[in-house]
Amino acid sequence: MATVAGIARHPRSKAPMETLERAHVTLEGGIVGDFRGAMKGKPYRRQITLMERADWDAAMVEVGHAIPWEQRRANLLVDGLDLPQTPGVRLRIGADVVLEVTRETDPCERMEALAEGLRAALTPDWRGGACTMVITGGVIAVGDTIRIEE
Template sequence: MRPTVVAIHVAKGRRLPTRSVQSVEAEAGAGLVGDRYHGSRHRHVTIQSLPDLEAAAADLGRPVDPGLTRRNLTISGGDIPTRPGTRVRVGEVELEVVRVAAPCRLLDDELGPGAARALHARAGTVFRLLTSGTIRVGDEVTLDPA
């Protein structure tokens, strides 16, 4: 069974809170419409996995709300690729790995002390958008399209 998108979050500005949405328009070469990184050169979408958040929550001793991590997409499982150039598909949209996402310094403020450390190596991956389309909660994620 393929993983699915379980949450989508966007933020209009760098320090503004994220908001949960049921779908978002992905624009090839530009990013997610309505997100702070729309129009950036390479940082279009960030993806994290629910099992990684659950492991971080176990380390912290408290739940980790996917919206507070500031990542765009949360998927139900699977190993999110980290090697630059690797491609994945989310619903109808194709993405390419840019780099590993480092835990944001704001995490300790948002989630509490130790959050950045708990999310180290669990903070997801940064992707660029290769194709346009709509990404929806419930979309299947193909982590190995080859």
């Protein structure tokens, strides 16, 4: 069963990431209090970013480090799910929240500042994660189930 393994947000550009046990998700702001989710533009296609735990772990092995997942600056760490690599696929998190995959999350130069070779380690096969936009808001929590909507 796929689950939310972690939730993180940052209030402004380059601010440290804050990990949470629960978060409110809105159509207008993504994860409430997160800088990226509240960006302007319609539709904004990078409200919430998701990353697979297995992909982060593989990248850490590749670069020989043990950096906390939130340093990737993704909003949600997912466990037990191969994230869909197709824009338009919808994911239901918990009872209410629905996110739509919009594109791959491209690893940025900040990853090289964390560990040499990390940007390259996150590049293949959408290893850096998926960007999504909010379709239906609600509350999410660590441990919530995630499923692909048919």
